[in-house]
Amino acid sequence: YAPTRCTTAQTSVEQGILPPCHHHETVHDPQLVPCTCPLFSCPWEGHLEVVVSHLRQTHRINILQGAEIVFLATDMHLPAPTDWIIMHSCLGHQFLLVLRKQEKYEGHPQFFATMMLIGTPTQADNFTYRLELNRNQRRLKWEATPRSVLECIDSVISDGDCLVLNTSLAQLFSDNGSLAIGIAITTSKVHNAEAEI
Amino acid sequence: YAPTRCTTAQTSVEQGILPPCHHHETVHDPQLVPCTCPLFSCPWEGHLEVVVSHLRQTHRINILQGAEIVFLATDMHLPAPTDWIIMHSCLGHQFLLVLRKQEKYEGHPQFFATMMLIGTPTQADNFTYRLELNRNQRRLKWEATPRSVLECIDSVISDGDCLVLNTSLAQLFSDNGSLAIGIAITTSKVHNAEAEI
DSSP, X not given: OOOOOOXXXXXXXXXXXXXXXXXXXXXXXXXSXXXXXXXXXXXXXXXXXXXXXXXHHHHOOOEEESSEEEEEXXXXXXXXXXXXXXEEEETTEEEEEEEEEEXXXXXXXXXXXXXXXXXXXXXXXXXXXXXXXXXXTEEEEEEEOOEETTSOXXXXXXXXOSXXXXXXXXXXXXXXXXXXXXXXXXXXXXXXXXXXX | OOOOOOOOOOSOXXXXXXXXXXXXXXXXXXXXXXXXXXXXXXXXXXXXXXXXXXXXXXXXXXXXXXXXXXXEEOOTTSOSSEEEEEEEEETTEXXXXXXXXXEEETTEEEEEEEEEESSOHHHHTTEEEEEEEEETTEEEEEEEOOEETTSOHHXXXXXXXXXXXXXXXXXXXXXXXXXXXXEEEEEOHHHHHHHHO
8 A cells, every 4th residue: 555645745835724735546445554644745754543633733723612613714805725724623633624726627616525434444534524514595415425635536536526616616615715514424324224225 | 688599400300319400699588579499490489388288299299297207319329419308397387308318529529418497587597407317336417497498408518517528427327328307396495594694
């Protein structure tokens, strides 16, 4: 098993706004292998157990507590590529919300939001996350199983297997350049039962 | 007030799958003006009161009854542009679901889904519609106020102010090439109250 690594280095890492990391491989048994910071521009590697402290100490990423939280992503006008990131502590685990502005089609930036468990893919399968936007008489909800931070966030986003917003929809859901994202995590025993049928 | 009109004529109108109509103007007082078929390729005009019978008789569009229904759009692989259309009779009104496959970015077809009231914009403001996709441990919900069929569906879709799906997400939500869309309509007095605050 090869470790995932941030191979690309970029300069600007603003506080709370981190450019994307480029992973090129997926790790399926992370217990034995070093893992890495899921953020762009960071060459750090380490075991899963110390990812949270790395994210807090090196990148100053905040942790919000509670089953349901609201994350306010500010300065949505910043040019692509940009990441907005928050950690969410819930049900005995830490999750990472990544909101990425990216130009999948040149000249047409879109927003992609997904949650990742700071844990293994097997652990991630036990949870369901929900992202909710609610403004201007519109409501958009996305529910899915979180990925593990050991998987490649870039492929999640390039596949579009996440909450996707075009610019005009992001503006409709934004207030004064800020996007409020409601986040909820639940355990997903029902999902696993369904999968077995 | 100028009437909206289908100016573009195309050949293929398959049963239940109708290519898009091009409207270029929005009508705000439809009581006095002729309205038109919201479908591509159809030059028909008539008052709001007879739109439903026109859609049924000329285009053989089905009407589903009930507060909550499921519309199964088949043959999602058909090339863009393609429309899937169903009428939904609910709360004393008829609504039109339009699911459109369109290449907003060349070579990258996307799916856009919205509901329109067969009624005036003022009447439409009294309702909220919800579209829900649910499959493969993913759930996507979109809630908004329906537009009136007198408004331009093309601008709703080109603005992306609707449920938007990329191809890979549409595949994840599809079963054997068919997409099941849960549809619910409610009255939206709460929304109006919120808007006044």
